[in-house]
Amino acid sequence: MTTRTDAPTRREQILKEAARLFAERGFHGVGVDEIGAAVGISGPGLYRHFPGKDAMLAELLVGISERLLAGGQLRVSEDAACADGSPQALLDALIEGHIDFALDDRPLITLHDRELDRLRDADRKRVRQLQRQYVEVWVEVVREMYPELPEHEARAAVHAVFGLLNSTPHLGRPGAQPDRAGTAALLHRLARGAFEAAARA
Amino acid sequence: MTTRTDAPTRREQILKEAARLFAERGFHGVGVDEIGAAVGISGPGLYRHFPGKDAMLAELLVGISERLLAGGQLRVSEDAACADGSPQALLDALIEGHIDFALDDRPLITLHDRELDRLRDADRKRVRQLQRQYVEVWVEVVREMYPELPEHEARAAVHAVFGLLNSTPHLGRPGAQPDRAGTAALLHRLARGAFEAAARA
């Protein structure tokens, strides 16, 4: 949990605004001029920082996937280090981490499963691999928690719970979400309840 | 549950293929020539059936929203007619109906929350209103089933469960889903479990 205090670089500004715009109107629906305008420079000025529009999307998607996977793996290893690591506590940690991500980086969550097919083959392969690994982390933890659950059902349940947790962009359209902690708690309960019910064959 | 036996009209073919292509590559990512090719005619021939590309998307999205809402309202009225209408049975009926839709019309489900912003203002307003009404149908049933659940939490839970049920497009990428009945049953359990857990404050 490292927090930054220094000002964001221009490159980071661009990525952030591009993520927002891509999430709002789709990759093909946003022009480079708009992205430039969002950070106060104009159109082709972006090419000092990125080789092209595709590269921005690629960096965003690869970055998201890497962060998600790294977070998941970190929590698993932390749990393994702790002596009192119960499967439920680990699953809760995974859920909480994903919720934090979904609540803090809504545009990225939106992009994550929406614009994957707009990537070059190599990048798409890499993102898909990272996503698969992240799912596998969850599946292993879920199966440790509910050993009676068949693997393919565990995997389907994990995908479904991702859909549940990633629904946050559809929630508080106009104003900011009323209560971040409350929303997080509710989502956590929903996810736990879904997994429990999956195991009740 | 009326099933059609007559051949689909050209117009319906176009809508079906357009839905598939829009879902795969996004509205802006598909050209009219491709849509035409998918139904065996070429590009501008589409304009005999639709005034423009936007109109196809509009008809798709309005149609989806209307069908979802009509299905939900139908189930509520059926339950009210039956003497033995329990809240749980009604909620199960809603869940099952939504699952059927998600499993049978994957491309439409994908479009439904992805390309809404590509619509003209009037159409977008209409779709949003239909969606809102559909959510309200669910919220009322959920609150009847779990009276202790505050309204805003019920609404958030409904949105989240939609995300869960609509995750089916992310499941069986390569082959067809192994077992439709099994997938439906699993999704149903997950959704029920999520609502139950929501109510356990």
Place this chain on the structure above:
DNA sequence: CGCAGTAGTTAGTGACCGTTAACGTCCGAC
């Protein structure tokens, strides 16, 4: 037959958009 309407075709047009080219400006280092 003649005719009208339906459903296509190909060719072209104007707009948009990603990208490149050529040029300017500021600023720190030697």
Place this chain on the structure above:
DNA sequence: GTCGGACGTTAACGGTCACTAACTACTGCG
């Protein structure tokens, strides 16, 4: 001081794309 690189700018180019125009083929009907 001036030199060089980082960072922008505007102008232009080439391709793509939605849409239109003009024309053709089929089909049922009097």
